[in-house]
Amino acid sequence: xxxxxxxxxxxxxxxxxxxxFFLCFCAALCLxxxxxxxxxxxxxxxxxxxxxxxLLSYLTNSPRIGIxxxxxxxxxxxxxxxxxxxxxxxAVSGLCFYAVFLKWPDFKSLKDYxxxxxxxxxxxxxxxxxxxxxxxxxxxxxYVWPFLLFLPLLIMIRIYFMSGKEIFPRFKYAPLCxxxxxxxxxxxxxxxxxxxxxxxxxSAAYAKITGKDIPSFIKIAxxxxxxxxxxxxxxxxxxxxxxxxxxxxFKQLPxxxxxxxxxxxxxxxxxxxxxxxxxxxxxxxxxxxxQKDFKPLLFPAVMLFLALAAACALALAPIKNLRPxxxxxxxxxxxxxxxxxxxxxxxxxxxxxxxxxAIIITPLFAAPFVALHKQETLRQAIIGQxxxxxxxxxxxxxxxxxxxxxxxxxxxxxDEPVSVRNKYGITTQPADKMPRGQSHIRQF
Numbered sequence: 320x321x322x323x324x325x326x327x328x329x330x331x332x333x334x335x336x337x338x339x340f341f342l343c344f345c346a347a348l349c350l351x352x353x354x355x356x357x358x359x360x361x362x363x364x365x366x367x368x369x370x371x372x373x374l375l376s377y378l379t380n381s382p383r384i385g386i387x388x389x390x391x392x393x394x395x396x397x398x399x400x401x402x403x404x405x406x407x408x409x410a411v412s413g414l415c416f417y418a419v420f421l422k423w424p425d426f427k428s429l430k431d432y433x434x435x436x437x438x439x440x441x442x443x444x445x446x447x448x449x450x451x452x453x454x455x456x457x458x459x460x461x462y463v464w465p466f467l468l469f470l471p472l473l474i475m476i477r478i479y480f481m482s483g484k485e486i487f488p489r490f491k492y493a494p495l496c497x498x499x500x501x502x503x504x505x506x507x508x509x510x511x512x513x514x515x516x517x518x519x520x521x522s523a524a525y526a527k528i529t530g531k532d533i534p535s536f537i538k539i540a541x542x543x544x545x546x547x548x549x550x551x552x553x554x555x556x557x558x559x560x561x562x563x564x565x566x567x568x569f570k571q572l573p574x575x576x577x578x579x580x581x582x583x584x585x586x587x588x589x590x591x592x593x594x595x596x597x598x599x600x601x602x603x604x605x606x607x608x609x610q611k612d613f614k615p616l617l618f619p620a621v622m623l624f625l626a627l628a629a630a631c632a633l634a635l636a637p638i639k640n641l642r643p644x645x646x647x648x649x650x651x652x653x654x655x656x657x658x659x660x661x662x663x664x665x666x667x668x669x670x671x672x673x674x675x676x677a678i679i680i681t682p683l684f685a686a687p688f689v690a691l692h693k694q695e696t697l698r699q700a701i702i703g704q705x706x707x708x709x710x711x712x713x714x715x716x717x718x719x720x721x722x723x724x725x726x727x728x729x730x731x732x733x734d735e736p737v738s739v740r741n742k743y744g745i746t747t748q749p750a751d752k753m754p755r756g757q758s759h760i761r762q763f
Contacts, residue, residue: 327427334426338409341439344681345405348454350398351688353695353718356735357457359742361390369394382554384506384547385461392456404459411463412442414470415649419657421477433670434656440673441652444680445593447644450723450730454688462645465507468500469515472540476522477618479534487536497536498543505547509636510629511646512551516544517628521621569637581634588630588644591727595655599623602658615661622654640731683724690721691730702743712746715739 361372369390376386392400415438416424416431424431443449451458475486487493505512519541526533551557572580589596600623603616613620629647636643659666698715705713715736723729739747 330427330429330432333429333432334424337432337436337439341409342405345408345453346401348450348685348688349401349404351685351692352450352454353691353732354742355455355457355733356738357733358389358393359735359738361393361741377554377556379559380556381461382506382551382556383461383508384503385457385464385508388464389456389460392460400456400459404454404456407459407464407467408442408453409439411466411470411649412439414467414474415442415653415656418470418473418477418653419660421474421481433667437666437670437673438652438656440670440677441593441595441656442649444673444677444684444728445591445595445652446648447588447591447641448727448731449684450688450728450732451640451642452645458642458645461508462511462642465504465511466646466649468504468507469511472501472504472515473518475536476518479537480522480525480529480531483531485534485536487534494535494539497539498546501540501543502547502550504540505544505549506551507547508643508646509551509557510632510643512544512548513632514625514629514646514650516541516548518621518625519544566637574635578631578634581631581638584633584638584641584644585630587726588641588648591641591644592648592651596623596626596651599651599655599658602662606658606661619654619657622650622657626650626654641727642731680724680728684728687721687723687730691718691732694718698739702739702745702747705745706743710745715747 369387372390373386376382392403412435413423416435419438420431420434424435443453446452448458452462453459478484478486487497501515504515507515519537522537523533523541526537569577599619603619603623607613607616626647629650630644633643659669695718701715702713717736718732718734720730720732720734736747
């Protein structure tokens with residue numbers, strides 16, 4: 320009995336240390352990541368700006384629902400994002416684990432520790448553009464946090480088809496709440512929204528094929544997602560951006576050429592994802608040829624199909640970096656984690672390989688964040704000095720962002736010194752605009 324208690328205590332300690340380290344790691348990188356031009360464009364802040372700002376963005380820029388929580392965070396004290404975001408990132412990994420194993424990890428033992436640790440590591444280093452998606456307000460709110468809506472829906476669908484149980488609250492306003500959450504999921508973005516609708520439609524079709532009733536939560540979710548997508552894709556902002564002169568060449572391309580030009584971007588995203596898509600697909604094909612049973616492969620096959628759909632949908636929009644591939648890479652990770660349970664490859668071995676990689680790469684990955692923060696600290700000091708001396712104008716250099724260990728683990732930070740004026744009420748100009756004879760004005 321004493322030995323069991325000791326093992327349980329040691330297990331809880333290992334879990335606690337790992338979770339605390341993950342939360343602190345995420346919080347540190349969030350704190351090191353400065354506000355970008357997008358965030359400065361929201362200033363000056365007023366209470367009514369949250370909805371008005373979203374409406375303006377809906378009409379002229381982006382209709383994603385994630386703009387609302389991003390704006391709310393800017394009203395909170397400095398550091399609020401670094402406090403909230405790591406918890407939500409951890410929640411996404413926890414829901415990924417539940418989606419794969421249909422249970423929460425057992426924190427009293429180390430039985431589930433390798434699988435959970437693997438998902439945690441992959442969700443940081445094997446997703447597309449982790450600096451933009453995990454540690455930047457705009458990326459996290461638009462690409463990562465919507466999975467807090469998608470993953471519970473995926474789990475409900477899996478539970479229904481595995482056990483026949485319809486996990487759906489029965490209180491009075493439950494259908495309305497589900498519809499609103501599904502509506503938000505539909506407005507989450509140009510990839511996750513459509514892919515979510517594909518998921519519920521496939522689930523409804525599978526229910527019919529297998530002779531099951533289509534559960535009410537799937538019908539409500541389908542209606543909510545479809546309504547959200549209708550509002551999303553009717554947004555003038557989506558097409559306003561495409562009317563910019565820089566996108567004229569892209570608009571004139573035939574559909575076939577757009578998909579052809581998209582292939583290099585998709586291959587980069589696949590490489591950033593450690594080629595988990597073809598690896599998982601190969602394992603599934605080999606397992607089917609050996610067992611001749613497709614039913615155990617249905618869930619990972621569907622996840623790969625959704626990942627492929629999410630990646631292909633991006634061919635219809637101009638791509639600047641890999642950030643929009645986040646949904647595709649996360650769905651591939653879920654498929655890969657489940658597929659490993661079908662193989663004889665020891666899960667511990669795979670986890671240890673990725674853990675060693677994470678330990679080696681983390682300092683190299685974090686170094687550009689530190690360099691960026693040093694420049695931001697100096698910039699804030701210069702702005703503070705200008706405000707103190709009541710100067711009306713200050714000149715700032717663009718940030719020099721060091722390259723990470725490789726492209727996907729590099730920082731893609733959009734800096735525009737002119738936009739800084741919105742927050743501080745002082746005219747800010749790039750340093751190269753400084754007139755001659757004004758060298759007394761401090762430069763950065």
